[in-house]
Amino acid sequence: MQIDYFTIVAQIINFLILVFLLRHFLYRPVIMAMDEREQKMVSRLKDAEQKIKEAGQETETLRRMKQELQDERQEMLVKSTEEVRVLKTDLTEKARAEVEASIADWYASIERQKESILTELRLRTGEEIYAISRRALQDLANEKLEAQIIDTFIQRLHEMEETEQEEIKEFYKTSGQTITVRSTFEIPDETRGIILETMRNLAGKEVKIKFETSPELISGVEMSTPDTRIGWNIASYLDTLKADLSMAFQERASGKLLTSEEKKNE
Amino acid sequence: MVELSPDEIVFWKWGFVSINETIVFTWAVMALLVFLAWFTTRRLSVEPPISHWQNLFETLIGYMDSQIQGIAQMSPDRYLPFSGTLFLFISVANLLDIVPGYRTPTSSLSTTTALAICVFFAVPIYGVAQAGIAGYLRHYAEPSILMLPFHIIGEFSRTIALAVRLFGNMMSESMLIAILLTIAPLFLPVLLELLGLLIGQVQAYIFAVLATVYIVSASSNDRKIVKDSEGGT
Incomplete structure (x- = not known):
């Protein structure tokens, strides 16, 4: 159980040298590396938080834009539906008016043809009556x-x-x-x-x-x-x-025509 | 014949200077530690992937940092080189005990005494650096001037206790294995070797923690830490 004084001194020196060397080669570089990593992690966390915040804002912006687009689409849909409805009504009205005009024209044409035929028939009837009467009276004379x-x-x-x-x-x-x-x-x-x-x-x-x-x-x-x-x-x-x-036939024909014209105007 | 102290195996002697086994194995441990430190830190990487050695040292230093932080309640940077080196040196010196032919330097009373003396001087040095000479000396007279002799006795006695505790544990383990080898040489020494490794690590931890406690207590006004920590050993 003896103590060697030289060994004690040597070990003290050895230990101090070891402290110095480890401090230089181990503690300082490793601690610096760990601190640097921690700094980077903190920085990255801050970046991540910032990015999450930005992403949240971006998401909100996109959501708002999407909502606006949907509203706009809905509005356009309603507007176009209304326009289509109005257009359809207009076209239907026009078509109906045209059809009615055609029908009226057709009726007028039919009426004119009828009147023309009737007039001609009457004239011929008159002429026939006249010819028959003439012949009959001649025969009777x-x-x-x-x-x-x-x-x-x-x-x-x-x-x-x-x-x-x-x-x-x-x-x-x-x-x-x-x-x-x-x-x-x-x-x-x-x-x-x-x-x-x-x-x-x-x-x-x-x-x-x-x-x-x-x-x-x-x-x-x-x-x-x-x-x-x-x-x-x-x-x-x-x-x-x-x-x-x-004269009677002429008056009758003009009267009929006038009547049909009046009907058409109504 | 088992040599009880590695101091007794002298490789080279010239007058007062003698290079014995303790010094040689201390150098070996130092060389190993410094080589591993250099090897690891020569290309440290901040970003993953991290080498195994860097990972190991970062874990160790992180653990030591947290321990010192827990004891000192302040930044551990100031105490880490001294306390950490104490732990690493004692720990590696004891760990290498499994290498055949190697004898841990901590089983030499000269080594443990040298380490205790280092702690003995580190206490006032850190104390003065932290609180100034007056501030440091003042706490020897607290809570009363009557306590001054006891404080002084305490300083010496705990230094001796520190040295003898480590030496006793490590020497006893070596001696126990040596005795058991003669009685039951087959199986039991292996178990005791494992137990010895455990004891070696525990002692490294105890020595480093106590040294830190002594240093911190002298640097701080809070004496309670010392009283709480001294009881368990």
């Missing part, structure tokens, strides 16, 4: 009728109105004037004499009368001056009938 016609004519001469009588007188004032008496048949001489007598009495002087036969009168007698016409014939009745029918 015989001597008995002629005698009756002449009687009627003579009676008509006697019952002339004042103005007619004045006109005839006036007509015969000029010398050499001839009144034409047209008939569909040959007037017998006796009857001619009656007519001459009657006219002479009326004019108060000798008169000239020219007797003609005219089949266009169908059946009847007609005495005419340039200003007046006295007589009775079926042709004039038929002309009047034809004129009346034609």
Whole structure:
């Protein structure tokens, strides 16, 4: 159990040298490395926290943008739906109006065609009536009728109105004037004499009368001056009938057309 | 024949100077420690991957830091080189006991005395550096001037206790193994060798912690730490 003093001194020196060497080679570098690592870790943690914060902000921004986009999309969707609805309504209205206009045109066209056909039919009917009447009356004209016609004519001469009588007188004032008496048949001489007598009495002087036969009168007698016409014939009745029918048809057609125009406007 | 002290095996002697086994193995331990320190720290890496040795030393230093921090309640940087070297030296010296032919220098009373003397002088040096000469000397008269002789006696007695405790433990282990080898040479010495390694590490820890406590107590006004820590050994 002895103590070697030199060994003690040597060990103290050895130990101090070891402290110095380890301090230089071990503690200082290792502690520096550990401190540096710790600094880096702290720095990285701060960076990470900063990045998490930034990411959070970024996420919030993106979320807000997404929400805005969704809102905008919804708004656009609603707007476009409304526009489509309005457009559809407009187009439907236009289409309906066009269809109605076409229908109205079509109806008007149909109506016009109908009226045209009816008018033509009426005109033809009138003409046919006229032709049939004419033919029938021509067929019916015989001597008995002629005698009756002449009687009627003579009676008509006697019952002339004042103005007619004045006109005839006036007509015969000029010398050499001839009144034409047209008939569909040959007037017998006796009857001619009656007519001459009657006219002479009326004019108060000798008169000239020219007797003609005219089949266009169908059946009847007609005495005419340039200003007046006295007589009775079926042709004039038929002309009047034809004129009346034609006028009635024209009035009816124009009335119908007006009615259809009014309908269209409504 | 088992040599009780490695001091007695002298390799070279010239007058007062004698190079014995204690000094030689101390140099070996020092060389190993310094080589490993240099080898590890010559390319330290801050970022992973970290070498195994760097990892080991960082773990050790981190552990020592936390221990000193726990004792001193202040930054351990000031005390780490001294206390840490005490621990590393004693720990490695005892650990190498498993190498055949090696005898730990801590089983020499000269080595433990040298370490205790280092602690003995470190206490006032750290104390004066921390609190100034007056501040350091003042605590010898606390809580009363009557306590001064006891403080002085305490300083010497704990230094001696420090030296003898380590020496006794390490020497007894060597001696026990030597005796057991003659009685039951097959199995029992292996178990005792394992126990010896454990005791060696425990003693390294105890020596370093006590040294730190002594130094810190002299540097700090809080004497309670010393009283609390002295009881267990």
